[in-house]
């Protein structure tokens with residue numbers, strides 16, 4: 001069984017569907033017995049849902065930043 005710390009560490013991947021079948025089972029098993037992590041996952045899912053609705057941040061200064069990085073690298 002996962003510890004809460006392990007659970008938190010994989011919860012982002014869990015929400016992304018990035019976990020293997022076995023890992024997913026471990027997470028589900030943990031959530032079944034741990035109301036704290038259940039709440040955590042729920043809040044994380046809500047947060048991510050609301051984040052996805054936000055517009056993309058403007059690509060402010062991106063070109064300048066890349067240009068500067070390339071200049072610094074070629075030094």
Ligand SMILES: [Zn+2]
Nearest residue numbers: 004007034037
């Ligand atoms: Zn837990």
